Structures are given as structure tokens and as C-alpha cells.
Amino acid sequence: MDQLDLARIQFATTSIYHFLFVPVTMGLAVCVAVLHTHWYRTGRAEPARVTRFFGGLLLLSVAVGAASGLVQEFQFGLNWSRYSVFVGDVFGAPLAMEGLAAFFLEATFLGLWWFGWSVLPRRVHLFTAWMIPLGAMLSAVFIMAANSWMQHPVGYEINPVTGRAQLTSVVDLFANRIFVWGYLHVVLVALSFGGTVLLAVGAWHLRRAARARRAGTPDPALDEQARLLRGSTKGGLWLMLVATVLQFQVGGQLGINETTFQPMKIAAAEANWDTCSPCSFSVLQIGGFDSGETPVKIIEVPHLLSLLATGSWDGQVQGLAQLDEQYNQQYGPGDYVPNVVIQYFSMRVMAYGAGGLAMLGLWGAFLLWRRRFDDSRLFLWVSSWVVIAPFAMATAGWLLTESGRQPWLVQGLLLTKDGLSGSGGAGQIVVSLLIVGVLYATIGITAAVLMIRHARRGVGPLPPDDQSPGDRPTTRAAGAAATY
Amino acid sequence: MDLPTVWFVLIAVLWTGFFVLEGFDFGVGALHAVVGRTDAERRSALSAIGPWWDGNEVWLVVPVAGTFAAFPPWYGAWLSGQYLVFWGGLAALIVRGVALEFGRHADGAAARRVWTVLLSVASLLAPAFLGLALGDLVAGLPLDGAGDLVGGAGAAFTPYGLLVAATLTMLCLAHGATFLTLRTTGTVEGRASTLRRRLLLPATTLVVLLAVVTVVAHRPGAVATVAVLVPVAAAVVATLWSGGASAGRTFAASAVAIGGTVAAIFVGLFPNVLVSTDPATTLTVAGTAASPYALQVMSITTAVLLPIVLAYQAWGFWVFRARVSGSSPDGPSTKASAAADSAGRPSPDPR
Numbered sequence: 001m002d003q004l005d006l007a008r009i010q011f012a013t014t015s016i017y018h019f020l021f022v023p024v025t026m027g028l029a030v031c032v033a034v035l036h037t038h039w040y041r042t043g044r045a046e047p048a049r050v051t052r053f054f055g056g057l058l059l060l061s062v063a064v065g066a067a068s069g070l071v072q073e074f075q076f077g078l079n080w081s082r083y084s085v086f087v088g089d090v091f092g093a094p095l096a097m098e099g100l101a102a103f104f105l106e107a108t109f110l111g112l113w114w115f116g117w118s119v120l121p122r123r124v125h126l127f128t129a130w131m132i133p134l135g136a137m138l139s140a141v142f143i144m145a146a147n148s149w150m151q152h153p154v155g156y157e158i159n160p161v162t163g164r165a166q167l168t169s170v171v172d173l174f175a176n177r178i179f180v181w182g183y184l185h186v187v188l189v190a191l192s193f194g195g196t197v198l199l200a201v202g203a204w205h206l207r208r209a210a211r212a213r214r215a216g217t218p219d220p221a222l223d224e225q226a227r228l229l230r231g232s233t234k235g236g237l238w239l240m241l242v243a244t245v246l247q248f249q250v251g252g253q254l255g256i257n258e259t260t261f262q263p264m265k266i267a268a269a270e271a272n273w274d275t276c277s278p279c280s281f282s283v284l285q286i287g288g289f290d291s292g293e294t295p296v297k298i299i300e301v302p303h304l305l306s307l308l309a310t311g312s313w314d315g316q317v318q319g320l321a322q323l324d325e326q327y328n329q330q331y332g333p334g335d336y337v338p339n340v341v342i343q344y345f346s347m348r349v350m351a352y353g354a355g356g357l358a359m360l361g362l363w364g365a366f367l368l369w370r371r372r373f374d375d376s377r378l379f380l381w382v383s384s385w386v387v388i389a390p391f392a393m394a395t396a397g398w399l400l401t402e403s404g405r406q407p408w409l410v411q412g413l414l415l416t417k418d419g420l421s422g423s424g425g426a427g428q429i430v431v432s433l434l435i436v437g438v439l440y441a442t443i444g445i446t447a448a449v450l451m452i453r454h455a456r457r458g459v460g461p462l463p464p465d466d467q468s469p470g471d472r473p474t475t476r477a478a479g480a481a482a483t484y
Numbered sequence: 485m486d487l488p489t490v491w492f493v494l495i496a497v498l499w500t501g502f503f504v505l506e507g508f509d510f511g512v513g514a515l516h517a518v519v520g521r522t523d524a525e526r527r528s529a530l531s532a533i534g535p536w537w538d539g540n541e542v543w544l545v546v547p548v549a550g551t552f553a554a555f556p557p558w559y560g561a562w563l564s565g566q567y568l569v570f571w572g573g574l575a576a577l578i579v580r581g582v583a584l585e586f587g588r589h590a591d592g593a594a595a596r597r598v599w600t601v602l603l604s605v606a607s608l609l610a611p612a613f614l615g616l617a618l619g620d621l622v623a624g625l626p627l628d629g630a631g632d633l634v635g636g637a638g639a640a641f642t643p644y645g646l647l648v649a650a651t652l653t654m655l656c657l658a659h660g661a662t663f664l665t666l667r668t669t670g671t672v673e674g675r676a677s678t679l680r681r682r683l684l685l686p687a688t689t690l691v692v693l694l695a696v697v698t699v700v701a702h703r704p705g706a707v708a709t710v711a712v713l714v715p716v717a718a719a720v721v722a723t724l725w726s727g728g729a730s731a732g733r734t735f736a737a738s739a740v741a742i743g744g745t746v747a748a749i750f751v752g753l754f755p756n757v758l759v760s761t762d763p764a765t766t767l768t769v770a771g772t773a774a775s776p777y778a779l780q781v782m783s784i785t786t787a788v789l790l791p792i793v794l795a796y797q798a799w800g801f802w803v804f805r806a807r808v809s810g811s812s813p814d815g816p817s818t819k820a821s822a823a824a825d826s827a828g829r830p831s832p833d834p835r
Contacts, residue, residue, distance in 0.1 A: 063585035066538065067578040073545050074570055076552065077563025081632075084563075088556020089774045093782050096553040099546035100789040104797070108539035112800050115535035119803060159775070164556065166775040421564035422632035432571045439575060443582050450589050 027194020198236025511660010
């Protein structure tokens with residue numbers, strides 16, 4: 001383990017961990033704002049309770065997302081100072097904009113929304129609810145623009161004196177094709193994530209109520225939870241289904257973008273060593289992850305890789321061996337093939353997971369149509385467990401994106417090994433890895449326990465001094481309501 | 485003023501704002517178990533910062549990202565050179581943040597005690613580590629030509645940096661106690677006001693000591709010397725007022741004391757951004773600035789966004805200007821509820 005390995009492990013773990021909570025936050029924030037809007041329109045107490053219930057989940061998710069996000073902001077300079085110096089001009093600008101445009105908005109209005117529950121006028125309170133997803137969605141704009149620049153650098157020049165990359169067009173940064181499609185992808189990920197959470201939480205409660213009914217001992221408390229959460233469960237199902245179906249369209253475009261700008265990434269995702277035309281797609285293969293190995297392919301789908309990578313039936317997909325040779329001539333001797341195993345399996349976890357979510361969504365839609373949604377044991381059981389899937393898929397997605405860029409830190413401009421920090425060395429990264437490992441594991445487990453507990457307890461009563469709709473806030477009582 | 489200077493000032497202002505705002509959050513976090521003996525009292529102490537601390541924390545994210553964008557070599561050299569210092573600060577901030585949120589969900593006395601301890605310790609360590617990082621900007625570090633720290637990780641723990649860390653941590657405690665006298669009632673307010681007096685005196689002593697050391701060791705120019713005297717004056721005034729003057733006035737003085745301490749560091753630092761023991765390898769504003777185009781883009785963005793941010797944050801402070809009552813949120817409501825609750829309200833669950 002040298003400094004490079006340790007720094008890469010640290011970046012991978014911290015980034016993947018951060019992104020376990022980010023899409024939950026983005027998706028839930030949208031769902032909570034929609035629920036709040038429903039409450040605002042009806043003015044009834046029940047939607048208010050459901051809104052607050054999911055708001056509690058959102059707060060837990062934001063806490064971990066914001067805490068792990070701090071590390072993201074610092075770690076470029078901590079472990080990758082050569083990279084920071086080289087790209088700061090281009091890469092730092094979107095990060096600074098992200099703080100100003102998005103983080104302030106999200107953090108400030110989250111406090112206003114939660115503590116302003118019985119303090120703010122109804123319309124203002126609704127406004128604060130919508131500012132949270134706006135902030136969350138905006139933050140993804142800037143960070144995705146920065147990351148897309150690493151995948152496909154545009155709108156820059158290399159300063160001959162300093163040797164640093166310099167921004168020449170901020171418009172190009174946000175018009176980057178990798179960014180536009182990548183951002184759409186992330187938004188849909190977040191929405192399907194939010195939908196899945198609503199579905200899973202509701203399904204768990206619906207199942208309990210149904211079980212009690214079947215046993216002949218209906219429980220009014222369980223029935224009340226089922227009644228309260230039925231709407232959000234259905235809404236979550238539809239959101240998950242629609243977002244996942246749209247995702248297939250975006251995913252297709254992402255494949256074509258990769259073929260254009262990062263052919264290594266897609267060739268590695270199919271363990272495709274030799275240029276082919278047309279190219280088939282293997283559902284699963286054993287072996288064949290090193291050049292020269294002959295894989296055992298389980299079910300091959302002819303033409304599918306050509307379709308995924310080029311959008312045409314007989315499209316040509318370059319092979320890893322040919323690309324490596326080409327890069328050796330272009331950039332000098334080296335190994336330019338990313339980790340094929342990671343690419344191959346990440347791609348499949350993501351694609352099959354999306355397929356599974358879409359099937360589940362269709363199943364749920366069918367049950368709704370047949371009026372058997374509330375009593376289908378198997379469907380509700382699968383739905384409560386399916387919440388694990390998006391976490392695995394999000395992890396796989398970032399592995400595919402970032403590991404597939406290797407050995408480049410900035411595609412074609414800077415090798416990962418040249419971006420490390422000059423100060424310190426492996427020893428202090430070990431220390432920080434230990435800190436991060438212990439902290440993140442403890443926090444992650446605690447957050448999961450608290451979220452599951454909150455979800456299982458179900459919808460609670462309203463806070464003690466909630467007001468009738470349209471009450472003017474009374475500042476003296478405001479303090480009493482805004483309790484921690 | 486050219487754009488690099490504007491960005492240096494902006495970064496200094498943001499760091500100053502961070503310590504003024506998060507300063508009282510840290511103070512309250514560290515003192516919440518001291519001013520609150522019962523669970524309800526501790527909750528009301530934390531309710532005082534509840535709506536705001538998350539938004540205040542962004543005042544740290546933005547100057548760090550701004551340094552990355554406007555002065556890339558400064559960002560790279562500072563963070564990689566102060567590696568363990570920044571990791572300490574990050575760990576403290578992470579623990580502080582999740583302890584505030586998770587602590588609300590704690591079941592049972594044992595779990596609550598764990599979160600109380602974690603929150604108190606992390607709230608003390610966060611300003612200490614970040615203060616050390618700020619002090620190190622001017623302390624003079626062994627840097628090589630590439631801006632890399634030589635002499636091992638221990639080189640980051642400079643005596644001057646440690647003095648800044650101690651001063652800022654102490655100021656945070658005093659600032660937090662002062663803030664509590666502004667937003668709490670009853671027993672919590674009473675204890676905070678006693679603590680305020682007891683904490684402002686050692687904080688002021690440290691501010692004076694830091695000023696003396698700064699003037700003697702760093703020989704600042706006329707402007708920087710005046711900048712060092714501002715927090716001294718403010719801290720003395722705050723101490724004098726803490727006997728009985730209005731909570732608002734004392735809080736304002738304590739805010740100037742803590743903000744002035746941070747601002748003085750940056751005034752003394754200019755036109756450098758990271759001082760080396762060898763003048764040849766000191767990083768400067770001019771030498772580390774990003775390209776004019778990038779600075780223009782960011783300046784326009786900031787000119788548009790920052791006023792909006794300041795407006796809604798100020799509104800957020802205004803909305804929750806009322807004092808937090810000492811009653812626990814789960815207790816019986818003092819206000820007769822007039823909610824048009826069609827479903828009838830179930831009895832509160834024991835949460």
C-alpha cells in the first residue's frame with residue numbers, strides 16, 4: 001500500500017459514503033415538499049403529520065450528508081494537492097458556486113422549515129419547504145459539472161508559464177455533454193431513490209396492518225398508520241416507476257457519451273478486449289477479465305452492446321487492447337486499462353437493479369389496478385426490502401464512473417499518480433483513514449438504526465402547539481414552538 | 485483593488501463570519517450540559533441554536549471552496565501541509581453535526597449522555613483545530629519551493645498557531661454563553677449569565693496575550709497593529725458590560741472580539757497567503773491567484789448570490805428572534821391549541 005493506493009481508497013470510500021445519503025436527501029426533499037403542498041391545499045391535520053414524519057427522515061439523512069460533505073470539500077487539498085493546484089482554476093469555481101448557490105439555501109431553509117412549523121405563516125412555510133429540494137438539486141448541478149470536467153475537460157487552456165489549467169469558458173463547463181446527461185441521470189437517481197423510500201416505509205406499515213387483519217385481530221393503531229401512509233406509498237411507487245423507466249433512456253445516452261469521450265470505460269464495462277462490430281452483451285461471464293483469458297459467457301445477447309455503446313445495430317466498439325496500444329503511442333508508455341472486474345460488475349448491478357425496480361413498479365401498478373395492493377403479502381414484503389437496492393446501485397454507479405476513468409485523474413490531462421500531495425506521505429493518510437473508518441462506520445450504522453426506528457414507529461402526532469391554518473405567528477409563542 | 489485582493493478580502497470576511505456565527509454554536513454545544521442540568525434545560529439550550537447552526541456551518545465551506553477556486557496553490561499547500569490539523573477539525577465538525585441531530589432521537593439516559601459528551605467535546609475541538617490552521621497561516625512554516633511542508637506532520641503544530649487555537653476556543657465559549665443570555669429564559673439564562681462573566685475574563689486575557697505576541701513576534705505594520713487592537717478593545721468592553729449591561733450589547737461586543745481576532749489574522753497576513761520560514765517560498769496573493777477570467781466569473785456570481793444569501797439568512801435570524809422557553813417540547817403545551825383538527829388528536833406518544 002503506497003500513498004497512491006491509500007489516497008485512492010480514501011477518496012473512494014468518502015465519496016461513495018457521501019453519495020449514499022445525497023440522493024436520499026435530494027429525493028426525499030422533493031417528496032416532502034410535495035407532501036407539504038398537499039397539506040397546504042387540504043389544510044387537514046393528517047397530511048401535516050405525514051409531512052412531518054418524512055421530514056424527520058429527511059433531517060437524519062441531511063445530517064449525515066452534510067457531515068460527510070464537509071470532507072468532500074477539503075479532501076482535494078488534503079490528499080490531492082498537485083491536482084488542486086493544477087485544476088483549481090476550473091474545478092474550484094463550480095465548488096465555490098455550489099456553496100453560495102446551493103448549500104446556504106438548503107441548510108438555511110431546512111432550519112427555517114423544521115423549526116418554523118408553527119411559527120411561519122402557512123404560505124411562507126410552504127415556500128421554505130420547496131427551497132430545500134431546490135438547494136439540493138442545485139448543489140448537484142455544480143458538483144456534476146466539476147466531475148464531468150474530469151471525465152471530459154472542456155472550456156480550458158493550459159497556461160504555458162504556470163503549467164496550470166485555466167478556465168476559458170464557463171458556458172462550455174455547463175454545456176459539456178457529459179454533464180448535461182450526467183446531471184439528468186443523477187436527478188432521476190434521486191427521484192427514484194425518494195420514491196423507493198416512500199414505497200418501502202409505507203409497504204412495511206401496510207403489511208403489518210394486513211397481517212393483523214388476516215389474523216382476525218385488526219389493530220386500530222396499525223390501521224391508522226396504513227391509512228395515513230397509503231397515499232405516500234402509492235405516490236412513491238409511481239415516482240420510482242416513472243423515474244426508472246426514464247432512466248433507461250438516459251442510461252442509453254450515457255453509454256453513447258462514454259463511447260465518444262471515454263471508450264476505455266465502456267470497453268472495460270463489457271470486458272471487451274478486441275474491437276468488434278457488431279458486439280454482443282453478456283448477461284454474466286466468468287473469467288475473461290484479464291487480456292488473453294477466454295471468458296465463459298452465460299447468455300449472450302447479440303447486438304446489444306453495439307446498441308448500448310453506439311445506438312446503432314452494428315456499431316463498432318473499440319477493444320481494450322487496441323485502445324491501450326493507441327494510448328501508449330499517444331501519451332507514452334503505461335497501462336491505460338481500468339480495473340475490468342469493477343467496471344463489468346458495477347455496470348450490471350446498476351442495469352439489473354434498474355430492471356428490478358421497474359419490474360417491481362409494474363407489479364405494484366398491476367396490483368393497484370386489480371385492487372389487491374393493500375393485501376398482497378409478497379409484493380409488500382419485497383417492497384419493504386427493496387430500499388437496499390438503490391444504495392447498491394448508487395455505489396456501483398460511482399465505481400463505474402470514477403474507476404473507469406483510471407489511470408487518469410483528468411481524462412487525457414493528468415494521471416492519478418501525478419495528482420497526489422507533496423506534503424506528508426502514506427503514514428498520515430493511514431491515520432486519517434482510521435479516523436474516517438471509525439467515524440463513518442459508527443455514524444452510518446447509527447443513522448441506519450435511527451432511520452429504521454423512525455420509519456417503524458410510524459406517523460406521530462403533530463407538535464404540541466401547532467396552529468390552525470392561517471394563524472399569524474405570535475413571536476412570543478414562537479420561541480416555545482421552535483424547540484430542539 | 486484588483487480581483488485577487490477582492491477575493492482575499494472575501495475569504496477573510498467569510499472566515500470572520502464563520503467564527504462569529506459558528507462561534508456561538510460551538511460555545512453553546514460545549515456548554516449545553518453546563519447551563520442545563522435537566523434534560524429539558526439542555527434541550528432548550530440547544531434549541532437556541534437549533535434553527536441556525538446548519539446554515540452557519542456553510543460559512544466555512546464557502547471560503548474553503550473559494551480558496552480552491554481563487555488561489556489553487558494556497559488551497560493545496562495549506563490543506564496538505566496542515567493535514568492532520570484539518571482532519572482533526574473535520575472529525576470534530578462531523579461529530580458535532582451528527583450529535584446535534586442524533587441526540588434528538590436518543591432513547592434513554594445512557595444514550596443521551598453519550599451524545600451530550602460527544603457534542604461537548606467536538607464543539608470544543610472544532611474551533612481549536614480550525615484556529616490552529618488559521619494561526620499557522622502567519623506563524624511561518626517550513627515550506628519548500630513547491631509549497632509542500634517539510635519537517636513532518638509535527639511542523640504544523642506551531643506555538644503561535646496553538647495560541648490562536650486557545651484564544652479562539654476560549655472566545656467561542658464566552659461567545660456561546662453570551663448568546664445563551666440572549667435567547668434563553670429562566671434557569672438556563674441565569675447560569676449562562678454567570679458563566680458569561682466567568683468566561684469573558686480568561687478569554688480577554690488570551691486576546692491581550694495574543695495581541696502582545698503578535699506585535700512583538702511579527703512586527704505588523706500600522707494597519708495590522710490597529711486590527712490587532714480592535715478585538716482587545718471589544719473583549720475588554722464585553723467583560724465590563726457582562727456585569728449587567730443588556731445581553732444584546734454584550735453579545736455585539738463579544739462578536740466583535742471573536743470576529744476581530746480572525747480578521748486581524750488576515751489583515752496581518754496580507755499580501756501573503758501562507759507564510760514560510762524562508763521568505764523566498766512564502767505564498768502570496770499575486771503568486772497564487774487564479775486566472776483573471778475565472779476570478780471575473782466567480783466575482784459576478786458572488787455579487788449576485790451573496791446579497792441574496794445574506795438577506796435570507798438575516799430573515800432566518802429575525803424569524804426566530806424570540807427567546808426559547810424552558811419547557812420541553814414533549815411537555816404539555818402552554819398555548820391553547822385551536823387547530824382545526826378534523827381527525828382529533830391522538831395522545832402524544834412517549835417520544
